[in-house]
Amino acid sequence: MTDIRTERMEKRLWGLSVPDLAAHPTVYAPDLLKGQRLLISGGGSGMGRATAVLAVRLGAEVMICGRDGEKLDRAAEEIERATGARILTRAMTIRDPEQVSAVMDDAFDELGGLDALVNSAGGQFPIEAIDLTPKGWNAVVDTNLNGTWHMMQAAARRWRDAGVPGSIVNIVATIDRGIPHSAHTAAARAGVVYLSKSVAVEWAPLGIRVNALAPGTIETEGLNNYPPAMLSRLGQGNPMRRMGDTWDIAEGVVYLTASSGKFVTGELLQINGGMHLWGTNWPLGVPESFRGTGG
Numbered sequence: 001m002t003d004i005r006t007e008r009m010e011k012r013l014w015g016l017s018v019p020d021l022a023a024h025p026t027v028y029a030p031d032l033l034k035g036q037r038l039l040i041s042g043g044g045s046g047m048g049r050a051t052a053v054l055a056v057r058l059g060a061e062v063m064i065c066g067r068d069g070e071k072l073d074r075a076a077e078e079i080e081r082a083t084g085a086r087i088l089t090r091a092m093t094i095r096d097p098e099q100v101s102a103v104m105d106d107a108f109d110e111l112g113g114l115d116a117l118v119n120s121a122g123g124q125f126p127i128e129a130i131d132l133t134p135k136g137w138n139a140v141v142d143t144n145l146n147g148t149w150h151m152m153q154a155a156a157r158r159w160r161d162a163g164v165p166g167s168i169v170n171i172v173a174t175i176d177r178g179i180p181h182s183a184h185t186a187a188a189r190a191g192v193v194y195l196s197k198s199v200a201v202e203w204a205p206l207g208i209r210v211n212a213l214a215p216g217t218i219e220t221e222g223l224n225n226y227p228p229a230m231l232s233r234l235g236q237g238n239p240m241r242r243m244g245d246t247w248d249i250a251e252g253v254v255y256l257t258a259s260s261g262k263f264v265t266g267e268l269l270q271i272n273g274g275m276h277l278w279g280t281n282w283p284l285g286v287p288e289s290f291r292g293t294g295g
């Protein structure tokens with residue numbers, strides 16, 4: 001096993017811990033996000049949680065949301081213990097427009113306004129497309145496309161009504177060449193990318209910037225949802241032949257969110273070791289006809 005640490009494989013302890021993140025060097029000035037207020041969906045784990053840690057380290061006020069309230073509270077407690085910053089949490093599902101509207105109202109009320117939305121909530125499961133059931137398809141599309149849209153539109157309407165600018169970063173996936181064994185999520189993410197491009201134009205006059213960020217294979221606890229056999233190959237499916245980490249993503253989100261991104265909208269930032277150019281994960285194993293091809 002090259003890039004996958006054996007201990008993490010065996011204990012399935014993926015990714016950077018909150019203490020790791022709190023101490024991690026950053027390229028950004030300490031007060032870069034001072035006074036900024038962020039809502040981060042999926043902020044209880046993985047890339048969302050890493051983004052929350054970096055944001056509070058840079059002076060932002062943060063609310064995180066997700067389905068599992070205990071996970072959110074655990075993340076908030078770890079972040080407060082490691083950084084001294086208190087963050088707000090809301091248990092909800094992005095798939096329900098009414099719950100999205102409520103969490104958006106809470107964010108604007110309790111943070112005293114909102115400057116940026118980060119949509120990290122999402123997920124999928126590996127399956128051969130031909131075996132997908134309507135329920136499975138709908139679950140992934142409803143989460144990753146519809147849910148992301150509900151969050152985007154709810155934030156944009158409130159920024160428009162308040163006459164203030166905003167920024168949205170949508171975490172998607174590397175979809176340039178499709179995602180074999182995850183066609184449902186490739187379709188949903190492609191939808192989010194072109195949704196982002198479309199409203200980046202429509203909402204520019206409102207001062208709302210909208211960008212997408214495509215991770216490659218990133219070491220997070222979300223990988224525990226994948227077959228162990230796949231995990232031993234993870235990270236090989238890109239030219240850099242290794243996995244990225246959640247800090248790579250968090251610093252990419254901050255680049256797009258902070259003043260560094262003030263003239264960037266409708267963009268797709270790929271943080272994936274070149275995965276959009278070469279390499280395939282094959283989550284369910286490399287099919288016979290592709291063995292030995294390196295693809």
Ligand SMILES: CCCCC/C=C/C(=O)SCCNC(=O)CCNC(=O)[C@H](O)C(C)(C)COP(=O)(O)OP(=O)(O)OC[C@H]1O[C@@H](n2cnc3c(N)ncnc32)[C@H](O)[C@@H]1OP(=O)(O)O
Pocket residue numbers: 122123124125126127133135136137139140143173179182185217218220221222223225281283
């Ligand atoms: C894409 C390849 C890149 C490799 C690296 C990528 C890694 C990551 O993205 S990890 C980080 C993301 N985290 C996750 O994916 C974990 C969260 N995933 C989920 O929550 C689910 O996958 C979900 C997004 C589909 C939502 O699940 P759930 O809330 O349970 O959805 P529903 O109850 O509405 O419907 C469930 C329905 O979906 C089908 N299904 C769900 N999981 C599987 C599975 N593992 N295998 C096959 N089918 C699955 C199935 O039809 C379910 O219906 P029932 O069978 O009636 O339960």
Ligand SMILES: NC(=O)C1=CN([C@@H]2O[C@H](COP(=O)(O)OP(=O)(O)OC[C@H]3O[C@@H](n4cnc5c(N)ncnc54)[C@H](OP(=O)(O)O)[C@@H]3O)[C@@H](O)[C@H]2O)C=CC1
Pocket residue numbers: 041042043044045046047048065066067068069071092093094095120121122123124143147171172173174215216217218219220221222223
């Ligand atoms: N890790 C990787 O290699 C890759 C990840 N991605 C995508 O990046 C994003 C972040 O994933 P990552 O940080 O790795 O993994 P995580 O599973 O840690 O993050 C996904 C987060 O989304 C939340 N979530 C899932 N469904 C919903 C929902 N319906 N409503 C609200 N919150 C929800 C989960 O919390 P809860 O379960 O409590 O709701 C979880 O905190 C995801 O969209 C993922 O699919 C894309 C490509 C590769």
